[in-house]
Amino acid sequence: MQSIPNAVSVAIFSGGEVLLIQRARPPYQGFWTLPGGRLEAGETPEAAALREIEEELGLTLEPLIPVSEAPAGGAFILAVFAARLKTGQPHPSDEIASWCWTRPDSVQVAPVTPGLVPILARALLLLGNP
Numbered sequence: 001m002q003s004i005p006n007a008v009s010v011a012i013f014s015g016g017e018v019l020l021i022q023r024a025r026p027p028y029q030g031f032w033t034l035p036g037g038r039l040e041a042g043e044t045p046e047a048a049a050l051r052e053i054e055e056e057l058g059l060t061l062e063p064l065i066p067v068s069e070a071p072a073g074g075a076f077i078l079a080v081f082a083a084r085l086k087t088g089q090p091h092p093s094d095e096i097a098s099w100c101w102t103r104p105d106s107v108q109v110a111p112v113t114p115g116l117v118p119i120l121a122r123a124l125l126l127l128g129n130p
Contacts, residue, residue: 003069004077006038007077008048009081010081010082011081011083011120012053012083013084013104013124017101018102018103018123019034019101020100020101023096024095033116035052036052037052049081050064057099058089059089062084065083065127068080107120
């Protein structure tokens with residue numbers, strides 16, 4: 001039986017770099033990771049990903065490519081997507097302590113959430129030349 005995702009994150013690429021955020025709240029408070037959040041009732045993972053990125057960062061994306069689905073700790077099943085930045089500059093919500101653009105093949109921040117580096121590698125492969 002396949003579990004249905006109830007949370008999403010997005011690897012957002014621009015100019016050969018990926019956007020990472022530092023979580024301001026639990027779980028993983030203080031860790032660097034991909035932006036995202038929880039699905040709302042009746043929402044698809046794709047719609048949640050676009051909504052969360054708009055709400056948390058003020059960004060629009062294109063295209064949205066599925067990368068993986070996996071348990072994310074606790075009761076969360078995470079759907080991960082890759083996308084290119086379409087428009088906007090990051091204007092983080094209070095859920096984000098900090099943010100940075102970094103090369104996906106040499107993440108320079110720590111600590112990072114479990115599995116982040118292989119997810120970035122897969123996202124980059126699936127998205128092609130970001």
